[in-house]
Amino acid sequence: MFQRILVANRGEIALRIIRACRELGIETVAVYSEADRGAHYLELADEAWCIGPAPASESYLLINRIISAAEIGNVQAVHPGYGFLAENAHFAEVCRSCNIEFIGPPVLAMQQLGDKVSARAIAMKAGVPCVPGSDGLVSDVNEAVKVADRIGYPVLIKATAGGGGKGMRVAGNEISLRAGLQAASAEAEKAFKNAGVYIEKYVERPRHVEVQILADNHGNVVHLFERDCSMQRRHQKLIEESPAPKLPEELRQRICECAVNLVRESGYTNAGTCEFIVDKDYNFYFIEVNARIQVEHPVTELVTGIDLIKQQILVAAGEKLPFTQADIRHTGCAIELRVNAEDPENNFRGSPGTITKLRLPGGPGVRFDSHVYEGYTISPYYDSMIGKLIVHKPTRDEAIQCMRRCLREFVIEGIATTLPLAKRMFSHANFVDFSIDTTFVERTF
Amino acid sequence: MFQRILVANRGEIALRIIRACRELGIETVAVYSEADRGAHYLELADEAWCIGPAPASESYLLINRIISAAEIGNVQAVHPGYGFLAENAHFAEVCRSCNIEFIGPPVLAMQQLGDKVSARAIAMKAGVPCVPGSDGLVSDVNEAVKVADRIGYPVLIKATAGGGGKGMRVAGNEISLRAGLQAASAEAEKAFKNAGVYIEKYVERPRHVEVQILADNHGNVVHLFERDCSMQRRHQKLIEESPAPKLPEELRQRICECAVNLVRESGYTNAGTCEFIVDKDYNFYFIEVNARIQVEHPVTELVTGIDLIKQQILVAAGEKLPFTQADIRHTGCAIELRVNAEDPENNFRGSPGTITKLRLPGGPGVRFDSHVYEGYTISPYYDSMIGKLIVHKPTRDEAIQCMRRCLREFVIEGIATTLPLAKRMFSHANFVDFSIDTTFVERTF
Amino acid sequence: MAKPVETEEKSESFDLDRIRKLLQLMEKFDVSEINLQNDDESWKIRRGPRVASAQPALSHGFAVPPMAAQAAPAVSPAAVAPVASAVPAGVTINAPTVGTFYSAASPEDAPFVAVGTIVKADTVICMIEAMKVFNQILAEKSGRIVEILVANGDAVGFGQPLFRIEPG
């Protein structure tokens, strides 16, 4: 087992990892930029090193700075959290070449699943349904038109290296396909330095359902059930929950099994998430693998009672999973709300600043994962998430009542937050009876 | 179902009840003394009424003030919480005579179980083991000496109306029995206006094990397993946990069954706790019933997933328990730590004052039930409890590691607290391997 | 076991009439800050100089931001708490108990006192009903009534100012 781990991240996920390590008896080395100096969570690490100025490109994204801190901190492993370098296969490679374990999947699996076209190929090989589309990248416009004619419009143009909606276009006919293809390719080249694009059938108003996976280095792969993340805005998830409401049990099981098969096929280990879309007729299609821990992991922790961060560390240290698929039970309903320092009244503009008053919700079944406190200053340099409010109750109705109760208690002053939007979402009839899809939030609020 | 409930209490338990009501869709009316004016939890009630000045005897203990508030607040029921009027049968009677339901047991059961001698008689009738002792009150010294000769020294002199250690004496021989009897009786007369005392065999270094009970008005009685509360100081519990460590499974079941039988025999309904002591040879004896919700109820909520406050309200409204004994499962280990505004360096003197800095622990499996926040002022008028830190983990070792991690994160500045003592307790080898009894804390710290 | 979730989709915008009335009430009772909120709506109104958010440590209890309330009556009586900055100027006679305020012995009778009435310590100035008992409330001080701060039939909390008097 590791004696000392470097946490290559900041904010709530850094705190989450430090907490898990402390409970496992592992020492932690934190790194921080000048903007995060003085944050309380850094005091909870055993050691903390400043690695650069505020912009992430000069601190949290600088591989050599993090490796230097790992060396002077004398750690055996690095936990990357999510975002920043978490899905950077090169970083994983450098860590391991320095004899520092990267707490995440093998480099090859990261590379293959990080590329959407090769991920799709692996999924098809594993017998996992994929959205009908081109067989790999499309090399020119004419090929794209041929594919679109075969699968039917509307089609989605996607960047193979894409993420967060970048390099993505919907085309309803041949004209917009021809125009969109070039635009998407140029955008992808700019954003990811990879112009490769491919084409898929555009699934209208789908739900987003994802499956949490854990795999060890001894060939054991289990799923920890699904999460529905259909409440999103501009591809940013706002609310995540488990179980996915209104998902027929047989379908749920098939999706979970597909995720296990896909992970097995790819040689992936550690924690990961397989994302699917489900259309109105209950067809489901593989979309992509998130080769890291996710923001919404607490949802799964609450319904299964399994600490995913601890499992990541134990798996990376070479341990076997301490449970089989049959041991994993799903209990009750958990819902997570991301609370962001954004102003819903001003087009969700980020609202950095100092929290002048903070009253947190609490009580039975309530967890708030956050690094903030009264007097904390939200920096303008990083993402706007302040924390995650997660509730766990026997039923979805009770979880919603609890969330609404929490939102009534929750006071954040000094900065604008998405709490007012959250109140509207949790009171909306369509959310309550789950008549929603991934376009619901943008259409409604 | 009730539409509106008055919360006849303050602080964390008032907040706890307000939260439960809100989730059930029930409106709340809070009452407060002038010392509690402005506390955040009062804003979470639908209405709040000042009922008097700071001393509890002029506000929270004044039955007519609370009934007046209930009348102008137009409530159908009163939740008494714990302490104050919670075990006052007269208060329950007045509420019901005003057509306001008292959320608690029937008056007769409160009276019979509130008196230790009659409670003992009920226990014996239900076949529940009691500590050998006098058959009811002892009328004079000679009778006491006879009883002591029969059961053997040392003996315990106890007030029938007693609680919190008042009116209690240990006598190791006839001389100290004769002296102690008069002193205990006088103390009981002064404290409880009831001089009645009785005699029991003094059980040396016992453990304290209690069983949580729920009973509805339809004849259903279930137990929600046990809690060990042996970590106490001057009869004040400091740490409570479930399951009770090192308690043989067969014994655990028998104690739980005894609690159910006793409650059935007494005609008790709503939530209650049967307290037992367990000696070194695993003999167990009934001590008393706490006819109310207890401070440590979250321990049971976490291991069973059942919300006890909600169940209290539902039972009082006449609903049937929604589960049978077989439905109730015990999962993992939960440990509660009471955090008090007391100075362990100064003989646990209360330390009221303003909390100038507060950093709360959090993360998976951590619950902190409290009404305080940075800037909150602890009043000198009421008990010193600031809040309850409760952790829930798969095993006791993990729960202890989690608690130690939490204690490292926990910062309270501006007042002295029992957190330093808590750190020592959770690091002590005897607590960790549970080689303790109810005298351990006083002997050790 | 759980109450079914109800949707709350009030579509009315802010009722300016109600806000104006509230502002008048605030002015009348010299309330400096009010927070009202329910699941959908939140009103926060502050009058006069800004109050620092940190609460000074007093020996007894709090320096109070006046209480919020959402139920009818729209403003809980607690909002006019007898605390230094929120108290109406001058001397007040405060409720010695919680209950319902009556200005007269019966609906047929004239009020015990009116603005301008000269009272002595033993003058009955109102009744407060609590638990079906009508308690005669004495002035406890002498002077001239200059303002009546509650209306007949209002619920009043302990310590709530009922009358403003000019001592004399």
Next chain:
Amino acid sequence: MAKPVETEEKSESFDLDRIRKLLQLMEKFDVSEINLQNDDESWKIRRGPRVASAQPALSHGFAVPPMAAQAAPAVSPAAVAPVASAVPAGVTINAPTVGTFYSAASPEDAPFVAVGTIVKADTVICMIEAMKVFNQILAEKSGRIVEILVANGDAVGFGQPLFRIEPG
């Protein structure tokens, strides 16, 4: 799955020698406050006038209470952060990267600079090793070295003051 719980019952009392060293460090680097704690022990030291506990809102990051650390070296370098109140008086040359500080090119060589050395912007003043690479660090400004703030072989964080100079 869980690490067995270990008991921690250190019986040593406070090591006054370590406290004295820490105080010297604090004085040297003008550190105003330090909090150190582990499961058993907690040190809190404050120098000079008391600092208000509320953090002022700065546009970039924090006004810092210096970092705590528990591992050896007893005081994490983060405790001597280059923040207004904690900076040594005068001009400093700060670490442009995180790594290990070396005052000389090899153990056999003389240090690049000593107290009194006059440096120019392109003078090599030390090396910082990061990822097995030894980076020559230039003075970036001219003046006279008046103090060397770290020792050969020390780990240094980004922005940590290495030398104090008298500009010229």
